[in-house]
Amino acid sequence: MKVFITRRIPQEGMKILIEATGVCEVSQWDSDEPIPRSELLKGVQGAHGLLCLLSDKIDAEVLDAAGPNLKVISTMSVGFDHLALEEIKKCGIRVGYTPDVLTDATAELTVALLLATARRLPEGVEEVKKGGWSSWKPLWLCGYGLSGSTVGVIGLGRIGMAIAQRLLPFGVKRLLYTGRTAKAHAAEVNGEFVPLDELVSESDFIVVSCSLTPETQGLCDKAFFSKMKKTAVFINSSRGAVVNQEDLYEALSGGQIAAAGLDVTTPEPLPTSHPLLTLKNCVVLPHIGSATYSTRGVMSALTAQNLLGGLQGSDMPSELSF
Numbered sequence: 485m486k487v488f489i490t491r492r493i494p495q496e497g498m499k500i501l502i503e504a505t506g507v508c509e510v511s512q513w514d515s516d517e518p519i520p521r522s523e524l525l526k527g528v529q530g531a532h533g534l535l536c537l538l539s540d541k542i543d544a545e546v547l548d549a550a551g552p553n554l555k556v557i558s559t560m561s562v563g564f565d566h567l568a569l570e571e572i573k574k575c576g577i578r579v580g581y582t583p584d585v586l587t588d589a590t591a592e593l594t595v596a597l598l599l600a601t602a603r604r605l606p607e608g609v610e611e612v613k614k615g616g617w618s619s620w621k622p623l624w625l626c627g628y629g630l631s632g633s634t635v636g637v638i639g640l641g642r643i644g645m646a647i648a649q650r651l652l653p654f655g656v657k658r659l660l661y662t663g664r665t666a667k668a669h670a671a672e673v674n675g676e677f678v679p680l681d682e683l684v685s686e687s688d689f690i691v692v693s694c695s696l697t698p699e700t701q702g703l704c705d706k707a708f709f710s711k712m713k714k715t716a717v718f719i720n721s722s723r724g725a726v727v728n729q730e731d732l733y734e735a736l737s738g739g740q741i742a743a744a745g746l747d748v749t750t751p752e753p754l755p756t757s758h759p760l761l762t763l764k765n766c767v768v769l770p771h772i773g774s775a776t777y778s779t780r781g782v783m784s785a786l787t788a789q790n791l792l793g794g795l796q797g798s799d800m801p802s803e804l805s806f
C-alpha cells in the first residue's frame with residue numbers, strides 16, 4: 485500500500501514504516517520545510533495512507549486528489565483543527581493523532597513561558613547584552629509572581645491539567661478553570677469550575693490550553709481583555725486562532741493587561757514585521773510546546789503505528805473518534 489509522508493520526521497517513526505516491508509511503500513516530501521500545496525496534491529495521489537503535520541491543511545481538495553484508496557490519515561500532532569473531519573468522515577477514512585505523549589513537554593514549556601513572561605526574562609537578558617544593566621535597582625524589571633495568585637486555565641484537558649499540576653507547587657492560592665463541562669479530575673488540583681467571565685476577571689494569570697474549535701476561535705478578544713485585571717498575565721499554548729491578535733496588541737500596548745506569552749500565533753511563522761513583536765511585554769515563541777528530542781521521537785513512532793494500524797484495518801494505538 486502506498487503511503488505519503490508530508491515532511492521529514494524523527495527517525496523513530498521512519499524506522500517503523502521502513503521495517504514494515506510488505507505492508508507499505510513510502511514516499512516522502514524530503515525536507516524540513518512545509519510541503520507546497522501543489523506537491524501535497526501531487527504526492528497524495530493514489531495513497532492508501534497519509535502521514536501529515538499540523539501545518540498541512542487536509543480538506544476536500546486533498547481528499548479528492550488522493551482518490552478512493554485513502555484509508556487512513558495519521559497526524560503527528562494532538563491538535564486536529566487542520567483536518568476537515570466532516571469530509572474525512574464522509575469518505576470513511578480513519579484518523580490517528582498523538583494525545584498524551586506530548587502532554588508533559590507542552591505543560592513544561594507553558595510553565596516556562598509563563599515564568600519568562602511574568603518575570604520579564606527576555607527583557608532582562610536583552611538589557612544585560614546591550615549594556616542597560618547599570619546597577620541593582622529597586623524599581624527595575626519587576627514583574628509578577630505566582631505565590632498567592634489566582635490562576636485561570638481555559639480548557640482543563642490533558643495539557644491544561646498538567647499545567648495546573650506544575651503551577652500549584654509555586655504557591656498558587658486559587659485554581660479556576662472553564663470549559664464545556666466540569667471535570668472530575670479537577671479535584672486533584674482543587675480546581676473551581678467557573679463561568680468564563682468570572683475566570684477572566686479574577687485571574688492573575690490566564691493560561692489558554694483548549695482545543696481550537698468554532699466555539700473557541702477568537703474567544704480571547706477585546707471584550708475578554710477588557711475584563712482582565714491590569715496586572716494580569718495572558719499565556720496561550722493552544723492555537724493562535726483562539727486569540728484576536730489585533731485586540732491583544734491593543735490590550736498590551738494600552739496597558740489594559742500586563743503581559744502576554746504566546747507559543748502559537750496566526751499565522752505561523754508570525755511575520756517579523758508584526759506589531760506584537762515590537763512590544764516588550766509580549767513574549768513570542770515559535771510553537772515549540774512539544775519540542776523535546778524524546779517527545780518528538782515518541783510522537784513520530786506513535787504516528788507511524790497509527791498509520792500502520794489504519795492501513796491494516798487493525799487497532800490504531802491512538803485513533804480519533806469523531
Ligand code: NDP
Pocket residue numbers: 562563564583584586590638639640641642643644662663664665666693694695696697699700721722723747748771772773774
Ligand atoms: P484535550 O482534548 O485533552 O483538552 C482540550 C480541552 O479544551 C478540553 O478540556 C476541553 O474541555 C477544552 N475546550 C473545548 N472547548 C472549549 C471551550 N469552548 N471553552 C473552554 N475549553 C474548551 O487536548 P490536549 O490537552 O491534549 O491539547 C489541547 C490543545 O493544545 C490541542 O488541541 C492543541 O491545539 C494544543 N497543543 C499545543 C501544543 C504546542 O506545541 N503549543 C502542543 C500540544 C497541543 P471540554 O472537555 O469541557 O470540552
Ligand code: DGY
Pocket residue numbers: 538560561562563564586773774
Ligand atoms: C500539537 O501536537 O497539536 C502541537 O501543536 C504540536 O506538538
